[in-house]
Amino acid sequence: MRILSILRKDLLILLRDRGEMASLFLMPLAFIVPIALVFPPDGYNLNADRKPELPVAVYDIVEGAVGAQAQELLDLLAQSYALEQDTPTDEAAQLGPAVQAACARPGPACDEAAGREKVLRNWRTVALIVPEGFSAAIAAGERISVTLLYNPARNPVERQLAEGVLTGATMRLSIEHQLINGLRQFGDLIELAPEEVRRNIDRSAEFEATPVDWSPALSVVSVQPTAARISVTPNTLQQTVPGYTVMFVYFMIGAVAASLKLERNTGALRRLMTTPVGRGELLAGKVLSALLVGVLQIGVLFAIGALFFGMTLGNAPGALALLTVAVALSAVCLGLAAAAYNFERGLTLILIVAALLAGCMFPADWLPPVLRTINVALPQTWAMQGFQDLITRGMGLSEVLPEMAALLGFALLAFAAAVRKFNDEEWKR
Incomplete structure (x- = not known):
């Protein structure tokens, strides 16, 4: 009491x-x-899945449109970044007279000038320039480079992440087309083989084998560590x-x-x-x-x-x-x-x-x-x-x-x- x-x-x-x-x-x-x-x-936007912006200037134009392989690269990058192209007039004016002059005529030169200025002002981590002839080079299996602009004063981790995403996308694109070219060359070699070899190949292709298990021999199982916290x-x-x-x-x-x-x-x-x-x-x-x-x-x-x-x-x-x-x-x-x-x-x-x-x-x-x-x-x-x-x-x-x-x-x-x-x-x- x-x-x-x-x-x-x-x-x-x-x-x-x-x-x-x-x-x-x-x-x-x-x-x-x-x-x-x-x-x-x-x-x-604490819990929003907002993608970081990536200014892109694409010079690879084929018959008035972005080249097929260049578009494939953009589609791959769009999975990780919000791509910025076709710089609006009001944004060009905000970026200064030099960008505004470059954007008097819309196109890749305008996008490049805008991207360079954004990186220079530390508004963006990196900017990408896809050169002319990119699609033709990839389709032919030739070497070609893209340019990644960055500001060294910016956080280097962000730049390294961008480089990693771009490297992965370009490697995937290059390997895919090298495989396609390899298969085409293999088909051409078959045409030069003796008739008996071609018949054996045709019979093998028509042979219906017993169905096999095409599941991967190696699988990955994700396990959360017992001491880990859900973030x-x-x-x-x-x-x-x-x-x-x-x-x-x-x-x-x-x-x-x-x-x-x-x-x-x-x-x-x-x-x-x-x-x-x-x-x-x-x-x-x-x-x-x-x-x-x-x-x-x-x-x-x-x-x-x-x-x-x-x-x-x-x-x-x-x-x-x-x-x-x-x-x-x-x-x-x-x-x-x-x-x-x-x-x-x-x-x-x-x-x-x-x-x-x-x-x-x-x-x-x-x-x-x-x-x-x-x-x-x-x-x-x-x-x-x-x-x-x-x-x-x-x-x-x-x-x-x-x-x-x-x-x-x-x-x-x-x-x-x-x-x-x-x-x-x-x-x-």
Whole structure:
């Protein structure tokens, strides 16, 4: 009963601070609602299969049309890239007077000038030039080169990927036509063979053999490593709603610290410690009251995302509820520790930076490797990973147990640190 009395008292103190409640409930909505209204679910293109652009200038024109082999090459490249040809007039004007002059007459020269300028301005990774006579050379089995323009200041990995795609496409095209030419030459040789040899070949072709198994002798079976994580990029709602929810639920740290500071400054905390209430009961009541507010905060924000914007909440509501409690508990216990050690100055800035590193504002996968290594020390990182495992990747309880364990670990360590300081006479002043 004494725990419930402390819970009720602290809950009233927390709810009475309208500024803190506004920051916990209304501030995240100030970010979530405009983003959700302005952008469609995939408005950030976080999960879109958008192909990178590849400017192409094709000089291989046969009878007013792109040569057959050049068109085959373009079709192969189109599987990986969005090809840019026939530069529009307004785009040519945007690229400068030189490109605009080259585009006075549409054609490959215009496309080449536009491609060169885009690469020079770092708008595109590479640009491709297919020379005149390309189709004739490929059809005859002769050697011919295409030109790949690139900016050395651009990310070299992107250039290497483009080179790999282009090399694969040209090799496939070349090998196919070499095989065709080889078969034609073989047919010509047959015509020169003696009549008896030709009859034997004809009989072999007409012979109906027993059907054989033409399945490949070597097959490939894809197996996901047991330790691998499913990597699915969240859409706008799946990033925004959990992201700003996690960011602001950890503002509970400041609310708990402010509440305890108020009690300490007014002498209420000292009076409580002179009552028969045990220190364990006192801390448990404070933790439970703030925990209820934190769970309510997460529940309200997720409900708004689901009811008003159609965000799915995954396939494991029980796991989502347990993870919600673990997230709120870690925030509350960290608040107790911050209050115990008088750690309040600059707390808001630290929480914002932590949210940024944890991937609350954009996917953590976008961060450089060194920051992705550092952010594992942040509870917000584990909270975001857990929520996105459930909401974005459709996982269940067993898959988010590591995240829950990490969050409970943060809570336990922070609670233990607060209790230790709580027993210190200096903190009781």
